Amino acid sequence: MSRISRQISLPFIRIDRRDARPVYEQLYEGMREAILNGRLQPNDRLPATRLIAEELGVSRNIVVIAFEQLLMEGYIRSKAGAGSFVEAMDAIPPAPRAGRRPLPGRRVEGEFVRRLNEVVLQRNIDREETAPFQTSQPAFDAFPFAVWSKLAARVYRYLDFQHLGYEDAAGALPLREAIADHLRVNRGVECDASRILIVNGTQQALFLAAQLLLQPGDQFWIDDPGYVNARFTFLLHGGVACPIPVTGEGTDIDYACQRYPNARLAYLTPSHQHPVGGTLPLAQRLKLLAWARDRRLWIIEDDYDSELRYRGKPIPALQGLDAHGNVIYIGTFSKVLFPALRVAYMVLPDQAVFQSFRSLKALNDRQSAIVDQLILTDFIKEGYFHRHLRKMRSIYSARLQCLLEELETHLSEYLSFTDPAAGMHLAVYFKRPVDEDRLLQAAADKGLILLSLREYTIGACRRPGILLGYSSFPEDKIRQAVRTLKSIFSSLHPLPKIS
Template identity: 40%
Template sequence: MFRHSQLESVKAWIANPAHAAMPLHARIQRAVRQLIVDGALGPGKPLPASRALAASLGVSRDTIEAAYTQLHAEGFIDRRVGSGSFVAEITEFAPGRRSRRDTLASDQAPALSRRGAAVFDGGGVREMPAPRPFAHGVPETRTFPLALWERLERQVRKEVGAQSLFHGDPQGTEPLRRAIADYVNLERGARATADRVLVLTSSQQAMALCASMLLDPGDGIFLEDPAYYGARKAFEAAGLDCVPIRVDRQGIVVDQILAAPQRAKAVFLTPSHQFPTGATLTLDRRLALIEWAARHQAWIIEDDYDSEFRYAGKPTACVQGLDPHGRTIYIGTFTKSLFPGLRIGYAVLPPQLVKPMTVARTLLDGHTAPMAQLTLARFMEGGHFGAHVRTMRGVYAERLDVLAGLVAKHLSDFVEPQVPIGGLQMPCLLTGGLAERTAVDAARRAGIELLGLSALHAAGDGRAGFLMGFAAYTPFEIETAVRKLEKAFRAATKR
């Protein structure tokens, strides 16, 4: 028979609510198997007779027989006619040996490759499943026209049928690629055709593809400083030498690139709305970078992550549309303009990169879900995308005004708001009294999320401050959060 502790262990496993969906015989089988794997039942040890164990557990003998039969089929026990059931001679699960293995696994660092260690040490890119004020880069989703989206999805399902359940084109469905090309040509002044668009799951995936397909480990890439943390992590994980280039009110300082033009083989830009400063790259600097890339056979990676939302002045044309030499990769995403759960981004590629990038993409995730692509294509073709963006542009402009006013009223002792002309977040510079880490920690204790600016500066010489996202929060939510922030900051200064 089992010892008392072993029997109680089986009973606890059976009664665990997490296992309630399993049939009773499967729960018993798993419980006994766990005793064997943990070494509590060693090789050759006899198991209780099925009748005796059934009585101890208050179940039928057939249930125990079914559990034993499965354990035997999996090789965990031997069943001998006339002798009973015994733990199989699996020395791998012996107590001493298993304990040693567990100790090694818990005490030692994982045996990762150099690239794997770089990815792990970088911490990845984490997004909040349920964002709270003032998480940055999050659009309003509560007013998204979900009923319209569902109606379009039903239309697609009815017309396409089971075809949408198969593998999709790794480059993306033709209707969506055509809709994206039409959109970026009209709204962003791009040079795009459907056959040059690669549909991806995110702009992050596009950056990872650029890093692995256009550059080798050790190659240099010019990066805005400060820069979007996801880009820097993607390029560092690929083993690239990230060369920080200062940003001023006119965008990236091109003179630093022209002074050492062969230091890097690519440059990463957010020219329409620099992250996080909000600066717009001037035309003369755009043209200088295009000339640099053409002369040195380098690449321009242009991330146009939230250019739809501009609240003052007219949007500038993208760099890709100004580049006659085909050295620019244009990256866009619907995460900010529609909703994060859509998981659709894209890249407009030079013709010679379409096939290599598409092949590389097949090794990552194969393709983007066809149903979502076809629904989005119909959403765009029907004019709904443009209408939604125009509506949200007005909503976000109002929320930015509310946030800027409340920060000036309640937080002027601590920060100086840098009101942007576009985007989904507002930078604030600390003016004294609080350290950045203290401010971010105090906010988090109050249930408020702030992204510190210091970590976005590679050179370590940027002013302390934080980003405040505003797009996803109503004026009432913004006011409530700002008042909480004021109390948190004042309490922090008294410590």
Template identity: 45%
Template sequence: MAKETSGFIPAGIQLSKTSDVPLYMQLYTQFKDMIARGQLQPGDRVPSSRNLAAELGVSRIIVNQCFEHLIMEGYFAGKTGVGTFIAAVLPEQLLQVSTATAPAPPTEPAPASAFTSNRIADKPFQIGLPSLDRFPYHTWNKVAGNILKTFKHFHLGYEDTLGYDSLRKAIAAYLRLARGVRCDPSQVVVVTGSQQGLHLVLQLLLEPGDHVWMEDPGYYGIKLALRHARMNICPIPVQSDGLDIDYALQHYPTARMAYVTPTHQFPLGCRLSAEKRQRLLNWAAENNSWILEDDYDSEYRYEGRPTPCLQSADQHGRVIYTGTFSKVMFPGLRLAYLVLPSAELVQKCSRIKEGIDRQSPALEQFIMCGFMEQGHFIRHIHKMRLLYAERQQILITLLEQHLHAYLEVDHIPAGMHVVCRLKQPTDIALLKKALKARQLQVSFVSTFTLEHPQPPALLLGFPAFSAYKLKTATAQLLTCFEQATG
């Protein structure tokens, strides 16, 4: 029976608002330590998040973040209508902790699955990679197994070119809830990866030679798609609050489309301001132009509420919304989606897509649909959001401790990479040579620029790499800078 300790606040909790470690992570660490020491026992009732937040003088959101992290890892157990308790069966790694000795130095864990390739494991800092070491393989395989058990002959034929109907319904429901997208399933088109989606949109809406605004620096995938479609690329500089609308209107006022990443600009990470969002929408409506909104990693904002998507404010049907499962699931899934503003565009898109690949792979769609309908997708996103916030903070702390003489880190609590600006003259060619020798997959902002140079900066990915890997890779990065700066 649970102990009647609902009003009990564990003694010894101390939070520092000046620490680099987020408050919820400080609280998380202290709860784990109290369980390891036996101060909190299996079955003990945990104080309510409201009471604990009031006692500690912090936001309830911070306490909830901590609780959710501990529940996900199996240290806490929630009982609907009753409360939260220390789990009856604790994770084995916690029970093995000895409080009599200092913790041993971290060792690199064995790969969770053969799915984690050597290419990923051996090249830290690669951007755009989700965590494969924490992917829920068992759950995914279970869903896939159930799909295969019920597979019938009619599943082996042709599916709708626009995508599996139930998956389109699941995507529409998710986007309405999580991103505020105004859509129904009939507007959703399932595509074979985000790159196919970009090519489809260009064929659907534009003619060769049309002018298209592109963020500079910006996503290389759209640059390739625009060049392949023989469009005129209009590089628009990016400011601290997003696309420079004044520059765009002055130089290319009659462009037919604007490609933007308004929620988390790639690669700099800034958000398009509310004022610029409205000006962009007004421009599209007044000029009968289009906006292609790429919402590629909106799930990963670690502080505050997510910024609503641009499409949610579109009153004239000028925004094409696109997203992908590559960042939230795994790149090899090759499933993404478009949300089109009219039935006419959906029908035209269907005809174009049918001429390209007829349909996206059916089996992957069935499994993804089951994963979403059973609630695993939302839980996975939530778990990864907590994990990535932790890994981002670990990387930032390591960089500021060991490379503060060389790098200035942009503190943007979102996304899947950090932007690090160079603080002193560096031989970039020598730095790249040193990085390659140590198999560090570091990206440079200059790689993504067209006409408007940015101050020298690096992009360092973190979601796919453990704390141990980030620590060792940071040490190697320091060596590279020491060689490149003499």
């Protein structure tokens, strides 16, 4: 005997006229919830749409729309001449009832996830705050937003003349040409547009390099202290970190060659060592390039802020000295323009290497956003970029000098430092033992952001200290922040009184 479906009424469906949601949406959600929580059982026959409309005091068309959505999503089925019925929902778990704890969901597991959990920094996931002494933030107050908006409006006005399908995975050719011209003249980089790859920030460049150049178990050189996101990216892909001490002139190349002769890759910031400063001298650069030639060592040159030098000319890139195709050059607009732009670039040594990186970029995200590339192209080609760089050098130099003077006046008993004449932050070192955890927390309570050099160090920190970003803050804010920092030091570590 066939089962006769019971027909039910819907007294539990309520329409709230004060609700901003459309009535059909309220009806749809009410019935969907009733199906999921078991109030409406499989094969229950639903009342006719006309009867539901009369009961709720709504238009029949509204009920029809709700039924069509439920039918399309598979919650109900309709049979000509018989009506609408609740579909069997065996494959869909019922919604948890009140008072019942939901079952735990699945976890993402595996060796890659284990490494990810070990290296990820929460501050690189969360929204970045703008407060003294945040590092690596440009002077948003001095950015030419009016110019950028004008260029953006022009790009959008004539957007229909652009190719709006999938672009070359390497990036817009006009932008790559503009970057190549800039690098040849201002950074001494040997390149042309055919070997430049546009990427979504330095981090994507590092991911591509890790995936293509490292095998699990391969050693890589990394400064100690050094850029943590580079180290973490290579560790995530199975690399083995080889910490290289940093001298006053940057990476200790002699130590690296003697201690880790079998390394596959070296990550360096030779023009301005991150995070403590220093420039790798020519003799050390030539020694590194000779070693790379003989040992087939890949060199990742991260030229993240070398154009922000406040005395003398910017130091030419290491890549310009490489005659054997071992250097992969990375540059970014995040530091000189603004991080949200997410436009960086790689200069690859030859066409074979370029095609490998281009292919992986295409598989990764197909291409970077084209509109931002078009705006940036005009910004460079029409001279705004170079004018902005000159302006930023002047502003940052003044802010650095303000910070140095304030530190000398108020914190010289606690901190030692030297004028780096470059960059966007200052590394300062403790002259006496400091409880860093209490210092960082007290600073956070006062609205200051301090980064400890411990975060950038593998193992024990040889020279404890903190980083003080200054580029994003006007001089009055810098003065106020230094005085606040002095009060924190005085409270946590009072100086002995002189009798």
